Amino acid sequence: xxxxxxxxxxxxxxxxxxxxxxxxxxxxxxxxxxxxxxxxxxxxxxxxxxxxxxxxxxxxxxxxxxxxxxxxxxxxxxxxxxxxxxxxxxxxxxxxxxxxxxxxxxxxxxxxxxxxxxxxxxxxxxxxxxxxxxxxxxxxxxxxxxxxxxxxxxxxxxxxxxxxxxxxxxxxxxx
Amino acid sequence: xxxxxxxxxxxxxxxxxxxxxxxxxxxxxxxxxxxxxxxxxxxxxxxxxxxxxxxxxxxxxxxxxxxxxxxxxxxxxxxxxxxxxxxxxxxxxxxxxxxxxxxxxxxxxxxxxxxxxxxxxxxxxxxxxxxxxxxxxxxxxxxxxxxxxxxxxxxxxxxxxxxxxxxxxxxxxxxxxxxxxxxxxxxxxxxxxxxxxxxxxxxxxxxxxxxxxxxxxxxxxxxxxxxxxxxxxxxxxxxxxxxxxxxxxxxxxxxxxxxxxxxxxxxxxxxxxxxxxxxxxxxxxxxxxxxxxxxxxxxxxxxxxxxxxxxxxxxxxxxxxxxxxxxxxxxxxxxxxxxxxxxxxxxxxxxxxxxxxxxxxxxxxxxxxxxxxxxxxxxx
Numbered sequence: 205x206x207x208x209x210x211x212x213x214x215x216x217x218x219x220x221x222x223x224x225x226x227x228x229x230x231x232x233x234x235x236x237x238x239x240x241x242x243x244x245x246x247x248x249x250x251x252x253x254x255x256x257x258x259x260x261x262x263x264x265x266x267x268x269x270x271x272x273x274x275x276x277x278x279x280x281x282x283x284x285x286x287x288x289x290x291x292x293x294x295x296x297x298x299x300x301x302x303x304x305x306x307x308x309x310x311x312x313x314x315x316x317x318x319x320x321x322x323x324x325x326x327x328x329x330x331x332x333x334x335x336x337x338x339x340x341x342x343x344x345x346x347x348x349x350x351x352x353x354x355x356x357x358x359x360x361x362x363x364x365x366x367x368x369x370x371x372x373x374x375x376x377x378x379x
Numbered sequence: 380x381x382x383x384x385x386x387x388x389x390x391x392x393x394x395x396x397x398x399x400x401x402x403x404x405x406x407x408x409x410x411x412x413x414x415x416x417x418x419x420x421x422x423x424x425x426x427x428x429x430x431x432x433x434x435x436x437x438x439x440x441x442x443x444x445x446x447x448x449x450x451x452x453x454x455x456x457x458x459x460x461x462x463x464x465x466x467x468x469x470x471x472x473x474x475x476x477x478x479x480x481x482x483x484x485x486x487x488x489x490x491x492x493x494x495x496x497x498x499x500x501x502x503x504x505x506x507x508x509x510x511x512x513x514x515x516x517x518x519x520x521x522x523x524x525x526x527x528x529x530x531x532x533x534x535x536x537x538x539x540x541x542x543x544x545x546x547x548x549x550x551x552x553x554x555x556x557x558x559x560x561x562x563x564x565x566x567x568x569x570x571x572x573x574x575x576x577x578x579x580x581x582x583x584x585x586x587x588x589x590x591x592x593x594x595x596x597x598x599x600x601x602x603x604x605x606x607x608x609x610x611x612x613x614x615x616x617x618x619x620x621x622x623x624x625x626x627x628x629x630x631x632x633x634x635x636x637x638x639x640x641x642x643x644x645x646x647x648x649x650x651x652x653x654x655x656x657x658x659x660x661x662x663x664x665x666x667x668x669x670x671x672x673x674x675x676x677x678x679x680x681x682x683x684x685x686x687x688x689x690x691x692x693x694x695x696x697x698x699x700x701x702x703x704x705x706x707x708x709x710x711x712x713x714x715x716x717x718x719x720x721x722x723x724x725x726x727x728x729x730x731x732x733x734x735x736x737x738x739x740x741x742x743x744x745x746x747x748x749x750x751x752x753x754x755x756x757x758x759x
Binding site: 222225226229234235236237238239240260261262263264265266267 | 394396506507562565566567568569669672673675676677679745746747748749750
């Protein structure tokens with residue numbers, strides 16, 4: 205299972221990849237996470253790939269992914285061609301306008317919800333993580349939550365967990 | 380139990396999802412490092428970031444210097460004062476360190492230099508990986524010399540080889556290079572920290588008053604500053620007692636040949652490689668570091684299609700395992716070499732084999748895919 209998170213720097217794209225890969229390891233699976241970013245600390249194109257497998261992972265740069273999570277139009281346009289036929293595209297519907305392609309489309313207003321419900325756009329990645337955990341089931345919900353709690357700044361655990369749960373609920377409704 | 384053991388116990392046997400850089404830093408700490416000097420540079424900064432947080436917990440010191448020249452200079456000074464030290468950098472910083480790497484070789488200073496290779500030359504693609512420093516690691520500093528360089532291909536190996544780097548640096552009293560690449564440095568994967576008991580640390584062999592600091596035996600014991608010895612340490616050619624003598628041809632020849640030989644004569648002990656599917660192989664593929672991952676995947680895939688292809692991965696790059704490669708060249712009809720440069724190790728392999736050597740180079744900051752390797756192998 206190959207997942208690619210993409211967007212711009214500052215959206216927590218690398219963090220989302222880290223949480224996912226780390227949770228998969230917690231599930232007892234093999235996982236790798238790689239990242240690529242520009243020299244800018246904010247705003248540059250950014251992607252983070254996670255591979256999850258029961259076996260050795262040899263491929264470090266996936267040519268094709270099973271799930272593409274797009275958080276910006278620029279990143280969507282750059283990476284949509286790497287999504288395999290029939291693969292899942294999960295995207296922030298306020299930030300990405302997808303073209304008609306042979307993929308399963310899942311949209312969510314992650315950034316808008318983060319702003320309205322939590323007053324913090326930064327938790328959009330957690331909403332998205334909850335959402336894709338629910339629609340894809342490739343990592344257990346328990347491992348994801350545990351990993352989030354272990355890795356977010358102290359004092360923000362509840363907000364991040366609530367954001368994850370919100371995404372998860374919305375995901376289970378569209379399944 | 381000391382402060383160090385007390386603190387490190389909490390990591391024993393635990394599984395983490397670490398970056399290669401992070402594993403390298405912990406490998407250093409578990410390898411006995413108590414002194415780190417450095418200057419931040421992508422993609423090596425995380426080594427400094429992690430070790431700067433951890434060294435104070437084990438009674439060690441982290442010093443951020445003003446640049447890479449100062450970093451390795453301070454490292455060498457610290458080791459002479461008794462530290463077990465390391466630095467970490469990437470291509471541009473590694474270039475700046477070259478002169479003092481020569482100084483460390485000439486003064487027989489045990490230390491570890493991590494080079495997390497990135498795409499060059501110059502600033503190149505600063506945030507992207509490469510394997511372009513293979514020859515810089517071997518020949519970057521001027522003059523005749525020998526060097527030890529190890530190349531990890533997984534996060535676990537960043538940890539494990541770091542410990543070996545420290546042990547080799549003490550055993551051979553010489554700088555040792557961990558030749559990582561940005562792909563592995565910035566890769567996260569599962570790693571299990573071994574128990575402290577299972578890690579054997581090579582202690583520094585300390586010289587007594589009568590021991591010669593730079594001679595008497597192939598690898599003389601080390602005398603630290605502050606132990607009451609009269610020391611003279613210089614990068615200029617020196618006699619066995621350390622006193623400078625730049626006129627005598629014989630003194631220079633004896634010194635530099637010994638420095639060369641202490642690695643050359645132990646080549647077989649230093650060689651470390653992995654072989655797979657070689658028994659019936661008619662064709663071999665040799666790789667190292669990040670490129671070895673998709674390479675192994677490509678060979679595994681071709682084996683499933685009943686192709687008689689074997690896989691060799693070098694963990695020790697320098698000294699080069701020439702006898703093993705020479706033997707392989709007699710056994711197989713062709714050798715492919717995928718690497719993230721325009722052909723640095725493939726040229727070295729060519730020197731020792733008669734069969735054709737076909738490089739599978741890739742530059743531009745992205746590691747090979749399995750398909751790229753199998754396609755290249757089908758083409759030629």
